Amino acid sequence: MATESSYYVPEQSRLPIFATIGMFLIAFGAANWINGGSAYIFFAGALAMATVLWFWFAAVIRENMAGLNSDQLKRSYVWGMGWFIFSEVMFFAAFFGALYYIRTFALPWLGGEGDRGSSNMLWQGFENNWPLMVTPDAAAHGDAAKIVGPKDIIDPWHLPLLNTVLLLASSFTVHVAHVYLKKNKRNAFNLWLTATVALGFAFLYFQAVEYYEAYQHLGLTLESGIYGTTFFMLTGFHGAHVTLGTIMLLIMLLRSVIAHHFKPNDHFGFEAASWYWHFVDVVWVALFIFVYVLGG
Amino acid sequence: EDKAPERWGVNMPRGVTEVAQTTYDLHMLIFWICVAIGVLVFSVMFYSMWRHRKSKGYKAAQFHESTAVELVWTIIPTIILILMAIPATKTLYDIYDTEEADLDIMITGYQWKWKYDYLGSDVSFFSNLSTPRAQIDNQLPKTSNYLLEVDEPVVVPVGKKVRFLITANDVIHAWWVPDLAVKKDAIPGFVNEAWTRIEEPGIYRGQCAELCGKDHGFMPIVVKAVPQTEYDQWLEKRATEAAKMRELTEKTFTFDELFARGKEVYNRNCAACHQVNGQGVPPTFPAIAGSSVATGPMKAHLGIVVHGSEKNPAMQAFGPQLSEADIAAVITYQRNAFGNDMGDTVQPIDILNFKNNQQ
Amino acid sequence: MAHGPKPGLSRWLYTTNHKDIGTMYLWFSFAMFLLGGCMALVIRAELFEPGLQIVQPEFFNQMTTMHGLIMVFGAVMPAFVGLANWMIPMMIGAPDMALPRMNNWSFWILPFAFTMLASTLFMDGGAPNFGWTFYAPLSTEYAPPSVTFFIFSIHIMGASSIMGAINIIATILNMRAPGMTLMKMPLFVWTWLITAYLLIAVMPVLAGVVTMMLMDIHFGTSFFSAAGGGDPVLFQHVFWFFGHPEVYIMILPAFGVVSAIIPTFARKPLFGYSSMVYATASIAFLSFIVWAHHMFTVGMPIAGELFFMYATMLIAVPTGVKVFNWVTTMFRGSMTFETPMLFAVAFVILFTIGGFSGLMLAIAPADFQYHDTYFVVAHFHYVLVPGAIFSITAAVYYWLPKWTGNMYNETMGKVHFWLSFIGLNVTFFPMHFVGLAGMPRRIPDYALQFADFNQIASMGAFLFGASQLLFLFNVIRTIQGGKKASDEVWENPEGLEWTVPSPAPYHTFSTPPAVR
Ligand code: HEA
Ligand code: HEA
Ligand code: CUA
Numbered sequence A: 001m002a003t004e005s006s007y008y009v010p011e012q013s014r015l016p017i018f019a020t021i022g023m024f025l026i027a028f029g030a031a032n033w034i035n036g037g038s039a040y041i042f043f044a045g046a047l048a049m050a051t052v053l054w055f056w057f058a059a060v061i062r063e064n065m066a067g068l069n070s071d072q073l074k075r076s077y078v079w080g081m082g083w084f085i086f087s088e089v090m091f092f093a094a095f096f097g098a099l100y101y102i103r104t105f106a107l108p109w110l111g112g113e114g115d116r117g118s119s120n121m122l123w124q125g126f127e128n129n130w131p132l133m134v135t136p137d138a139a140a141h142g143d144a145a146k147i148v149g150p151k152d153i154i155d156p157w158h159l160p161l162l163n164t165v166l167l168l169a170s171s172f173t174v175h176v177a178h179v180y181l182k183k184n185k186r187n188a189f190n191l192w193l194t195a196t197v198a199l200g201f202a203f204l205y206f207q208a209v210e211y212y213e214a215y216q217h218l219g220l221t222l223e224s225g226i227y228g229t230t231f232f233m234l235t236g237f238h239g240a241h242v243t244l245g246t247i248m249l250l251i252m253l254l255r256s257v258i259a260h261h262f263k264p265n266d267h268f269g270f271e272a273a274s275w276y277w278h279f280v281d282v283v284w285v286a287l288f289i290f291v292y293v294l295g296g
Numbered sequence B: 001e002d003k004a005p006e007r008w009g010v011n012m013p014r015g016v017t018e019v020a021q022t023t024y025d026l027h028m029l030i031f032w033i034c035v036a037i038g039v040l041v042f043s044v045m046f047y048s049m050w051r052h053r054k055s056k057g058y059k060a061a062q063f064h065e066s067t068a069v070e071l072v073w074t075i076i077p078t079i080i081l082i083l084m085a086i087p088a089t090k091t092l093y094d095i096y097d098t099e100e101a102d103l104d105i106m107i108t109g110y111q112w113k114w115k116y117d118y119l120g121s122d123v124s125f126f127s128n129l130s131t132p133r134a135q136i137d138n139q140l141p142k143t144s145n146y147l148l149e150v151d152e153p154v155v156v157p158v159g160k161k162v163r164f165l166i167t168a169n170d171v172i173h174a175w176w177v178p179d180l181a182v183k184k185d186a187i188p189g190f191v192n193e194a195w196t197r198i199e200e201p202g203i204y205r206g207q208c209a210e211l212c213g214k215d216h217g218f219m220p221i222v223v224k225a226v227p228q229t230e231y232d233q234w235l236e237k238r239a240t241e242a243a244k245m246r247e248l249t250e251k252t253f254t255f256d257e258l259f260a261r262g263k264e265v266y267n268r269n270c271a272a273c274h275q276v277n278g279q280g281v282p283p284t285f286p287a288i289a290g291s292s293v294a295t296g297p298m299k300a301h302l303g304i305v306v307h308g309s310e311k312n313p314a315m316q317a318f319g320p321q322l323s324e325a326d327i328a329a330v331i332t333y334q335r336n337a338f339g340n341d342m343g344d345t346v347q348p349i350d351i352l353n354f355k356n357n358q359q
Numbered sequence C: 001m002a003h004g005p006k007p008g009l010s011r012w013l014y015t016t017n018h019k020d021i022g023t024m025y026l027w028f029s030f031a032m033f034l035l036g037g038c039m040a041l042v043i044r045a046e047l048f049e050p051g052l053q054i055v056q057p058e059f060f061n062q063m064t065t066m067h068g069l070i071m072v073f074g075a076v077m078p079a080f081v082g083l084a085n086w087m088i089p090m091m092i093g094a095p096d097m098a099l100p101r102m103n104n105w106s107f108w109i110l111p112f113a114f115t116m117l118a119s120t121l122f123m124d125g126g127a128p129n130f131g132w133t134f135y136a137p138l139s140t141e142y143a144p145p146s147v148t149f150f151i152f153s154i155h156i157m158g159a160s161s162i163m164g165a166i167n168i169i170a171t172i173l174n175m176r177a178p179g180m181t182l183m184k185m186p187l188f189v190w191t192w193l194i195t196a197y198l199l200i201a202v203m204p205v206l207a208g209v210v211t212m213m214l215m216d217i218h219f220g221t222s223f224f225s226a227a228g229g230g231d232p233v234l235f236q237h238v239f240w241f242f243g244h245p246e247v248y249i250m251i252l253p254a255f256g257v258v259s260a261i262i263p264t265f266a267r268k269p270l271f272g273y274s275s276m277v278y279a280t281a282s283i284a285f286l287s288f289i290v291w292a293h294h295m296f297t298v299g300m301p302i303a304g305e306l307f308f309m310y311a312t313m314l315i316a317v318p319t320g321v322k323v324f325n326w327v328t329t330m331f332r333g334s335m336t337f338e339t340p341m342l343f344a345v346a347f348v349i350l351f352t353i354g355g356f357s358g359l360m361l362a363i364a365p366a367d368f369q370y371h372d373t374y375f376v377v378a379h380f381h382y383v384l385v386p387g388a389i390f391s392i393t394a395a396v397y398y399w400l401p402k403w404t405g406n407m408y409n410e411t412m413g414k415v416h417f418w419l420s421f422i423g424l425n426v427t428f429f430p431m432h433f434v435g436l437a438g439m440p441r442r443i444p445d446y447a448l449q450f451a452d453f454n455q456i457a458s459m460g461a462f463l464f465g466a467s468q469l470l471f472l473f474n475v476i477r478t479i480q481g482g483k484k485a486s487d488e489v490w491e492n493p494e495g496l497e498w499t500v501p502s503p504a505p506y507h508t509f510s511t512p513p514a515v516r
């Protein structure tokens, strides 16, 4: 257990109150924007937040380089990142749970099966199928329906498979980078990290292509019933996390290349980003199985 | 036969169905078990608070562990719980009984009224709160069934298994009549099932039991249980009335007839939101007085009443809810009351044509 | 590091000190308690007699909704985080919280989030009016425009809770003084460790469900609409997966507080320390598999009803262990009844009564009669008001001398206790009766047979509310001065917090103490 004699407690800091203001502006601005107001507040908030984070991380890095961070303090960061990732897991769990509930309970009932099968009397003609190409609305109301299903869905064995390979490869490359960092091979580290970031961008590119395809040619949209809803919400939040992870890794790369940060035995910033990346990768594997393969 | 409401009531009614009575017994059983445990635990506690006070010079003992007692008070409650679970499970199976019913009634919750469809017949009607607004606003003394009375009760035969198919048109409601021990959520897009077999003729009152918006507190349920023969006569009468209502559609009304009928329809169906004086509660419930719809082109007015509003789901589609005669009357009323003074009328047949052209 | 606080406003805005932050949490929570309480008084005033008197139904629904939200997220949760901030570092011998800047951030989000939430009252269409459980589609298709602001305020409150919880876990797992093994930690620390875990597990699910709402409202998705293949009941499953653990988030730290107070005033060690720890963990575990007991009437298959009924009933076992342990701790103690002890004893009695009504609600077929009536309202106020609120009050009286260095006025404390105790029972006990007799909850007006008990309940509410002013007065007077408290404050209390001076210095345990 803890034997260190001093734990660095920063005296005072302006960072959190500015972070609060940034976060508030983002939240208030987003609501205002979505409700039809202007977008400026939101973007002002985003800018403020980015700035604060910049200074905040800079402060932490500075403190670490000044030798203020004891091993015990570093463990606090480790716990912090670990539990943060756990909270993210639970966020995704809510959406996976929704998908499970819809497929196992709601749709069979609407299609006339099971305990609440009489629900089908409200949607005559609706049949439970997955992927849901014909929504209850479309089945029951024909042309008058407001929510109609997609014309087609994404084939898992093309772009999604490619993306799976890309992400798995990137988890591997980031690991190799880590190994080199621990061996103090700076160039190899930079190289493998560059490859990881590149793979991240490639993934995002193909995801964008896939979305374009879905919207332009397949009629698969957020509005095309529960299939589109779950498809885009799950892959969309995952994509947002990949974006964040790629940015994090990119920053780590720049820190290494430009400022020569990280030592073989002290590089928690990079480690945290790589854990995050592995987490994003695991979520993708779950997505690939439950959304694409078992959903097609 | 209609019991006066009991003041100072402290317990659940015993109910008038077998299921209700079993539920009541179960409730009392669990209650008394809890009371017994409570008495036991609290007596020990009060005993030590009384006897083991410092002011009486009592010296504290220092024991702080005993695996044996802790096991005992883990196991005994578990056993008590199992004893509770047995009758609870039995009752639940009774309630989930799926045996064929003698009569099916479809119940649809609307903001803020219930619709009853007797499946296999033409009979279908809405059931609205009938307590006058003036009683709610404290301008008239409240009568004994204040807020628990409706214009059209749902009528069922005694001794028969009646199955309810429960759904909703807009938000979630819950159909609840304590005397029948039936409470089931009415969920838009899904159908829930519940059933009852009432043993005694009588009037049984209940309320919506799921927050469903502004007038959640004002959508009561009244069930009238009658002997089979009386039920048959009632059903027959309702079927004839339905036919008559269709005839009314052919008839041409005078302005005064439409206006008078429209006022009634308005106060029953529209005033909850748009208010009796037509002032509404903007922005969700816009005013009728001076509204661009009620003083604009007739067609748009017909459209919003028959089909509801696209933008504001609080404005329902009244086309399926009201007869052609009632829609014609209420539109005429809205266009001429509250200082709107448009001077135009619309006839039931126009409504029918409008509906048909829109199909 | 021996510095005291900075003077002026910047002390509070920029602080990284766990005691400052704890203080701010506690004051914020009290302000929210008054605000939420005033809304409760609007509700009780309207329900004083049948008929519509002072508010219209649409505003009544806004009051109910905001009252629930503010009490749960604004009063009870921040109060416990405040106590955690103040006490956990002192109890485990740490110099501060593990991540002090994030700690400040977690706090300051709250006033902003609640300002945004409260501002919806002044928006077009009014504040959220769909209950604190905000069931779809009333909260989606049929919601006022302010729902968007409500959603985002929930998002940032959630961020605050998650960061707060991460901080608490990191502190407990990483900052204990040498020798402070897990099984030596005070129970308050244990209960908070488990609570923090619950928070991190379920707050993201709440964020998920409000995000689904946002998408359904503004971006055309079909989560909660059968027309597109979704289901309104899906909302309830996701919400209660959060919501049920949430109610234990509001009671587990209370168990910790009571487990600290009762031994002190019984002058006898807590009975069954380790079983208390295991019981807390079991309650937390079970809390994840009982959520649908809030949904017995939605039309679940019978297997679901049975599963959730049995699992819920099981919670009585570990909770019973706790109650029995408290009673046994008192048994053959040497008891005195200072204000904290009075509140703690009342907690044990009244929480247990609330637990019994919870057990009755868990019986699915009986819940068909109880659900959405005032019987449920009575149940949860018994576990929340004499449960959560009493334990917080007890904690404040218990530790206030340590915080301020001054003794509070004992007579005034006792008067506060008795007025609260009477007021609360007069308010909430009759709700069992009207509930069983058939009064639905969330209604602004009711049938005549419910009039008598409602009138009594309303009078009780004003008594209970007014007596809280006495508390406020007592606390302010204690901060200003009064009889000096000794370092131990009470007779031989257990715990590291009593080894430091009263008032506790700005920085405690800059070097970790030795724990036997
Ligand atoms: C602090 C908050 C808190 C706590 C601790 C609890 C504790 C419990 N609650 Fe409660 N509950 C709420 C807050 C809380 N609840 C809220 C806010 C709602 C309403 C939400 C809404 O709809 O707005 C609610 C609603 C609610 C419902 C849904 C009712 C409905 O809407 O129809 C149910 C149903 O099962 C339930 C059950 C229980 C049970 C079994 C416990 C158990 O944990 C209680 C266990 C304790 C005991 C049993 C007493 C002590 C034990 C002994 C002395 C041992 C021996 C006893 C026996 C063997 C019986 N609660
Ligand atoms: C911890 C949570 C908590 C707390 C502490 C309380 C406290 C109180 N609640 Fe609570 N309540 C909830 C949580 C809580 N409630 C929840 C979750 C709901 C469900 C919401 C929903 O249905 O969506 C609810 C619903 C609810 C209802 C049902 C509303 C309905 O269904 O329409 C009622 C009705 O009486 C009520 C009353 C009260 C009262 C009188 C208090 C009192 O204890 C309050 C006392 C405090 C004060 C009064 C303020 C302090 C004093 C002053 C400011 C001084 C001035 C006062 C005077 C001079 C008198 N509450
Ligand atoms: Cu309908 Cu409440």
Ligand SMILES: [Cu+2]
Pocket (backbone or CB within 6 Å): C243, C244, C247, C290, C291, C293, C294
């Ligand atoms: Cu619960």
